[in-house]
Amino acid sequence: MSEQATMMSDVAKDAPMAAAAAVAGATPSPTSSAKPKFDLTLYLVTSSTLLPPNTTLESHIESAIKGGVTIVQLREKSLDTAPFIALGKRIHSITKKYGVPLLINDRVDVALAVGCEGAHIGWDDMEYATARKLLGPSAIIGLSVSNITQASLAASTTVDYVGIGPVFPTRTKPDAATPLYPGGVRQILELVYSKRPDLPSVAIGSINSSNIQAVLYKSRPAEGLPLAGVAVVSAIISSNDPESAASGLLSLYKSPPPWAPPPPSQPTVFTHFYLPLILSKVVSIIRSIKEHKPLVHQITNGVVKNFSANVTLAIGASPIMSEHIEEAADLANIVPQSALLVNMGTAGPGERRLYATAIRENNKAGKPVVFDPVGAGATGMRRETVRWVLDECGYVDVIKGNEGEIRTVAGEGIRMKGVDSDSVGGVDELAKVVKAVAGRERSVVVTTGATDVLSDGNRTVLVSNGHPFQALVTGMGCALGSVLAAALAVHKDDKLMSCLAAILLYNVAAERASKADSSKGPGSFSVAFLDQLYEIGEICARGEGGWLDGVKVEFV
Numbered sequence: 001m002s003e004q005a006t007m008m009s010d011v012a013k014d015a016p017m018a019a020a021a022a023v024a025g026a027t028p029s030p031t032s033s034a035k036p037k038f039d040l041t042l043y044l045v046t047s048s049t050l051l052p053p054n055t056t057l058e059s060h061i062e063s064a065i066k067g068g069v070t071i072v073q074l075r076e077k078s079l080d081t082a083p084f085i086a087l088g089k090r091i092h093s094i095t096k097k098y099g100v101p102l103l104i105n106d107r108v109d110v111a112l113a114v115g116c117e118g119a120h121i122g123w124d125d126m127e128y129a130t131a132r133k134l135l136g137p138s139a140i141i142g143l144s145v146s147n148i149t150q151a152s153l154a155a156s157t158t159v160d161y162v163g164i165g166p167v168f169p170t171r172t173k174p175d176a177a178t179p180l181y182p183g184g185v186r187q188i189l190e191l192v193y194s195k196r197p198d199l200p201s202v203a204i205g206s207i208n209s210s211n212i213q214a215v216l217y218k219s220r221p222a223e224g225l226p227l228a229g230v231a232v233v234s235a236i237i238s239s240n241d242p243e244s245a246a247s248g249l250l251s252l253y254k255s256p257p258p259w260a261p262p263p264p265s266q267p268t269v270f271t272h273f274y275l276p277l278i279l280s281k282v283v284s285i286i287r288s289i290k291e292h293k294p295l296v297h298q299i300t301n302g303v304v305k306n307f308s309a310n311v312t313l314a315i316g317a318s319p320i321m322s323e324h325i326e327e328a329a330d331l332a333n334i335v336p337q338s339a340l341l342v343n344m345g346t347a348g349p350g351e352r353r354l355y356a357t358a359i360r361e362n363n364k365a366g367k368p369v370v371f372d373p374v375g376a377g378a379t380g381m382r383r384e385t386v387r388w389v390l391d392e393c394g395y396v397d398v399i400k401g402n403e404g405e406i407r408t409v410a411g412e413g414i415r416m417k418g419v420d421s422d423s424v425g426g427v428d429e430l431a432k433v434v435k436a437v438a439g440r441e442r443s444v445v446v447t448t449g450a451t452d453v454l455s456d457g458n459r460t461v462l463v464s465n466g467h468p469f470q471a472l473v474t475g476m477g478c479a480l481g482s483v484l485a486a487a488l489a490v491h492k493d494d495k496l497m498s499c500l501a502a503i504l505l506y507n508v509a510a511e512r513a514s515k516a517d518s519s520k521g522p523g524s525f526s527v528a529f530l531d532q533l534y535e536i537g538e539i540c541a542r543g544e545g546g547w548l549d550g551v552k553v554e555f556v
């Protein structure tokens with residue numbers, strides 16, 4: 001791994017045509033002098049054992065290339081040398097026709113014999129420096145990276161790209177390292193960029209049409225190179241229609257994910273100077289809830305269902321409590337304005353498949369998802385459910401929890417009793433944690449407490465309204481999730497603004513309820529609270545914002 005970084009990789013960004021010219025025009029040998037341009041966007045890695053019956057690898061690869069595959073790796077673990085070379089030559093005659101580079105997995109000798117464009121090697125294979133010497137400077141050579149140490153070593157070589165994985169658990173590679181998930185891929189991208197800013201990366205490991213956009217979105221570093229592509233085996237090789245499988249993946253790759261609409265032309269600046277503008281937007285979001293009556297699909301815990309449904313109705317939205325996997329897709333598409341709330345209050349491992357389906361369906365439909373990691377740090381089972389939701393279920397727009405829950409999401413080992421959190425550190429320190437989690441997950445994070453902390457990773461807001469009775473009514477915290485979801489359903493442009501509207505509505509309603517004559521304690525308070533949610537909605541419907549006078553909002 002000591003080779004000097006004297007050679008730059010030559011990545012074609014507008015690749016298919018350029019790569020066609022380069023691969024077809026260059027002598028098709030790793031020892032020729034010009035390195036073929038290559039495009040990692042949709043990287044097909046083969047495995048003949050996964051082909052559907054009565055299909056050939058040759059026809060499968062050709063169809064996949066027609067569908068948009070930009071580079072191919074022949075990865076055939078059980079072939080002996082001679083048949084491997086023969087297959088490689090047959091495949092190379094196809095890939096050359098389309099100007100798509102062909103690399104050989106593990107076997108530098110086979111790559112040389114085939115005369116293809118290069119090889120992909122792992123840490124148990126031939127050392128990179130030797131592979132480079134044998135294949136020559138013009139060969140495309142990729143290295144696998146499964147952890148930070150390997151990333152650092154790879155970035156100190158002249159390798160042409162790195163393959164980061166596995167992203168998710170995969171059956172295709174039984175000896176694969178521990179899954180990195182999109183957050184781990186991002187850490188590796190950051191490390192690679194800090195050492196070799198020109199080095200492109202692909203992610204690999206159970207990437208398919210249901211997760212490709214989340215992988216790309218969540219792995220994107222704050223600065224530096226995002227993934228240059230995704231590598232797949234089963235998503236194309238096991239498909240009966242490899243051309244459509246490839247074109248489907250490519251079109252998802254190229255389109256913005258449904259949960260990231262183009263930013264508003266004039267994003268709201270969160271400073272005190274703009275407070276009047278911000279509060280007028282709060283009023284208009286609450287009015288929109290009344291106007292559009294968004295559906296809030298709530299997968300929530302039994303303790304709070306009734307109260308959450310009443311809160312949803314009081315603000316003018318429409319609740320539906322459903323835990324049926326069979327109707328998750330229909331509910332995500334039933335009306336134009338809807339959102340999903342996933343509250344893991346009483347959930348066990350049995351609920352995880354439901355969460356995955358509901359979240360993915362709402363992602364696909366472009367509907368916002370709010371996740372409430374209730375009691376996140378209390379048990380190992382809950383910590384695993386949080387990990388499952390954030391790593392494996394797609395994308396959640398908002399993560400809402402109390403301090404202990406959000407600190408658990410942040411990775412801190414906070415001990416909790418039941419679902420109540422310990423309070424540690426001051427608000428300023430908490431705000432940093434909330435901002436970091438929001439940046440890491442690329443979601444809005446809402447932390448409730450005496451001071452609520454909201455952040456989208458860039459802007460952070462503190463809200464100190466509310467009343468102590470809120471802590472004495474069961475379901476008060478959980479029902480806030482439905483208000484957040486309703487606000488997001490009607491206002492997706494600026495999710496932090498929607499969350500601020502929901503928080504102010506909720507907490508000012510609590511303050512007003514506590515002052516109502518009928519409010520004698522937590523029981524009567526909870527009834528007055530529902531009345532106040534309704535009343536503030538009516539006030540906003542008239543376009544009035546006086547109820548927001550004196551709100552305690554601070555911009556960090």
Ligand SMILES: Cc1ncc(COP(=O)(O)OP(=O)(O)O)c(N)n1
Pocket residue numbers: 043045073075105106120121122123125142143144145162163164165173202204231
């Ligand atoms: C693009 C890409 N990335 C990673 C790998 C994994 O390679 P390796 O670590 O050598 O494991 P095997 O593929 O040999 O099982 C890859 N093949 N391609």
Ligand SMILES: Cc1ncsc1CCOP(=O)(O)O
Pocket residue numbers: 045165166167170171172173176204205206207231232233234235
């Ligand atoms: C070769 C390899 N390296 C890391 S994961 C993996 C297998 C990817 O296959 P699939 O896309 O079918 O999960």
